[in-house]
Amino acid sequence: xxxxxxxxxxxxxxxxxxxxxxxxxxxxxxxxxxxxxxxxxxxxxxxxxxxxxxxxxxxxxxxxxxxxxxxxxxxxxxxxxxxxxxxxxxxxxxxxxxxxxxxxxxxxxxxxxxxxxxxxxxxxxxxxxxxxxxxxxxxxxxxxxxxxxxxxxxxxxxxxxxxxxxxxxxxxxxxxxxxxxxxxxxxxxxxxxxxxxxxxxxxxxxxxxxxxxxxxxxxxxxxxxxxxxxxxxxxxxxxxxxxxxxxxxxxxxxxxxxxxxxxxxxxxxxxxxxxxxxxxxxxxxxxxxxxxxxxxxxxxxxxxxxxxxxxxxxxxxxxxxxxxxxxxxxxxxxxxxxxxxxxxxxxxxxxxxxxxxxxxxxxxxxxxxxxxxxxxxxxx
Numbered sequence: 001x002x003x004x005x006x007x008x009x010x011x012x013x014x015x016x017x018x019x020x021x022x023x024x025x026x027x028x029x030x031x032x033x034x035x036x037x038x039x040x041x042x043x044x045x046x047x048x049x050x051x052x053x054x055x056x057x058x059x060x061x062x063x064x065x066x067x068x069x070x071x072x073x074x075x076x077x078x079x080x081x082x083x084x085x086x087x088x089x090x091x092x093x094x095x096x097x098x099x100x101x102x103x104x105x106x107x108x109x110x111x112x113x114x115x116x117x118x119x120x121x122x123x124x125x126x127x128x129x130x131x132x133x134x135x136x137x138x139x140x141x142x143x144x145x146x147x148x149x150x151x152x153x154x155x156x157x158x159x160x161x162x163x164x165x166x167x168x169x170x171x172x173x174x175x176x177x178x179x180x181x182x183x184x185x186x187x188x189x190x191x192x193x194x195x196x197x198x199x200x201x202x203x204x205x206x207x208x209x210x211x212x213x214x215x216x217x218x219x220x221x222x223x224x225x226x227x228x229x230x231x232x233x234x235x236x237x238x239x240x241x242x243x244x245x246x247x248x249x250x251x252x253x254x255x256x257x258x259x260x261x262x263x264x265x266x267x268x269x270x271x272x273x274x275x276x277x278x279x280x281x282x283x284x285x286x287x288x289x290x291x292x293x294x295x296x297x298x299x300x301x302x303x304x305x306x307x308x309x310x311x312x313x314x315x316x317x318x319x320x321x322x323x324x325x326x327x328x329x330x331x332x333x334x335x336x337x338x339x340x341x342x343x344x345x346x347x348x349x350x351x352x353x354x355x356x357x358x359x360x361x362x363x364x365x366x367x368x369x370x371x372x373x374x375x376x377x378x379x380x
Contacts, residue, residue, distance in 0.1 A: 031102070033059040037215050038163035039222075040104070051219050058103035064161070066096040075100075077147065080108055080158060089227070091115050091125065096161065105161035106144065116154040125155045131201045131228045139192035141212070141224045162224055164215050167273065168208035175280040179314075181221060182277045185213065187340045188223040189270055194333035196228075197263040203228060204261050206269030207250040208276065248291040249282050253324050253360035256292040256374075257367035264326040267336050271321025271329075278314060279306040293374035296324070296360055313343055313350060320352035324360040 031040040032055035034048035041048070045055055066084025074082045080097040086107065087094050092115075095108045115121030129146035145158040167185070170177060177185070189211055193203060203210075205227065214222040246255050252268035255261050276282060283301060284294035300322055303315045317339050323329045330336040335351050342348035362368040 031104070032057055033104075035059070037219055038105075039214070050215065059105055061096070061098055061103075061105050064096055064105055064163075069095065071095070076108060076149065076156065076158075077145070080106060082108070088112075091121070097158075107159045107161045109157045109159065110149065111155045116152075122155050125157075128228045129157055131196075131199075135192075135196050135199050135201060137192045137195040139188045139223055139225060140196070140228075141226050162212050162214055164213045164221070166209045166226075167211040167213060167223075167277070170213060171208055171276060171280075177277040179278075179311075182274070183340060183343060185211070185221060185223045186270065186274055186277070187337060189225055189273075190333050190337035190340060192223075192225040193263075193266050193270065194337055196225075197266070197333055201228065202261055202263060203266050203269070204255065205246045205250075206266050206273065207247045208273055211273065248288045248295065249284065251292065251295055252326070253296045254326065254363070254367075256295045257360075257362055257364075257370050259363050259367045262326070263333055264329050264331070267321050267330045267333055268323075268326075270333075270336065271318055275300065275303060275318050275322060278310055278318065279303050281306055289374075290377070293378050296371055297375055297378060299324075299358070311343070316350060316352045316354075317343065323355060323358050325355075325358050328355045328358050 032043055032045055033040050034051065034053050035056050036051050036053040037048060038059060039048060039050060040059075041055060047054055061083060064083070066086055069082065069085040071082050072084060076082065076097065079100055081100055083096045083098055083105075085093070086096050089109075092109045092111050095110070097106050097108045098104070099106050110116075111121065111125045115125065126146050129143045132140055132143045141162065142160040143157055144160070147156060148154065149156055167177070189206075193206065196203060203225070206225075210226045212224045212226055214224060246269075248256070250269045250272040252261065252265040255265055272283070284291045284298065286294070300319070303310045303318055304312065317336075320328075320339070321330055321336055330339070330351065339350050339352055342350055360371070362371045
């Protein structure tokens with residue numbers, strides 16, 4: 001059984017827009033490929049408009065790094081031939097595969113046990129395909145197909161294979177991201193998340209490892225938002241009340257207390273990514289529970305206290321996105337997106353403003369009890 005997700009239509013390449021996004025990489029019946037950056041284009045493109053390389057009819061998958069696996073050469077759904085193992089996430093394994101119809105590299109994500117044996121886990125996993133396909137945004141990873149593997153009924157997703165690296169790997173190597181790379185990338189992420197929010201999808205795990213930079217150093221980067229596996233459809237009942245989902249270092253206070261997450265929770269997550277990108281530091285240290293306690297109770301060190309060369313306007317945007325009280329943050333991702341654009345427009349007035357008193361007030365009795373417990377742990 002499989003679900004085919006229709007590819008988006010439209011022109012592949014256009015100039016970067018003032019809003020900060022780069023043209024989408026769409027799927028085509030007979031695309032051509034750049035052998036350097038691996039972007040795909042309609043068949044009439046003879047050169048890659050990003051780096052000038054002559055395009056080829058088939059990509060060279062031998063250039064893709066993947067580890068040997070016991071299921072190498074296995075054929076999924078009589079179409080996708082496994083070429084190697086890429087990595088493992090919290091719930092799934094990801095494999096490099098070749099689409100035998102097009103020669104294109106694809107990523108196949110297969111849900112692992114025990115989640116593959118759990119009906120709710122399977123529903124949550126396959127929901128990722130529905131959530132992503134209904135958004136239709138160029139800065140969100142394409143999912144081509146979703147279904148159940150014949151031999152064991154494990155759910156799988158077939159996605160576009162991205163050539164580049166996660167923002168998390170970039171930061172681990174270089175510490176910070178230059179402004180000329182960071183701001184366009186953050187705008188693309190904000191644009192994608194805003195589109196998701198308009199479709200009723202909250203990501204809930206915005207972090208550097210879920211933001212992927214396509215391209216090679218020196219080329220213009222295109223960013224893709226990954227892994228809506230923790231996303232919460234606002235009309236869904238699959239996420240249990242009181243469950244904490246996300247990554248502590250980027251988790252909004254309301255998520256830390258297992259209270260209601262909305263689009264402002266994603267604003268907080270992207271704001272924490274921005275903090276990390278410009279300062280090179282995570283604001284809170286310690287084990288996961290300690291970090292959650294800080295997320296609820298501790299103010300962030302101002303970015304300019306870490307690096308005085310950071311533009312004060314950049315600092316103000318970061319602080320507005322990461323306020324404890326959701327009412328003091330950007331009210332929507334679109335507003336955050338607009339302020340990111342204004343940072344490169346001299347004299348543009350920011351929406352961001354200072355708040356003297358900012359703290360998170362739990363909205364549920366259970367949340368209040370947890371907040372008190374976390375406060376005692378911090379000795380406050």
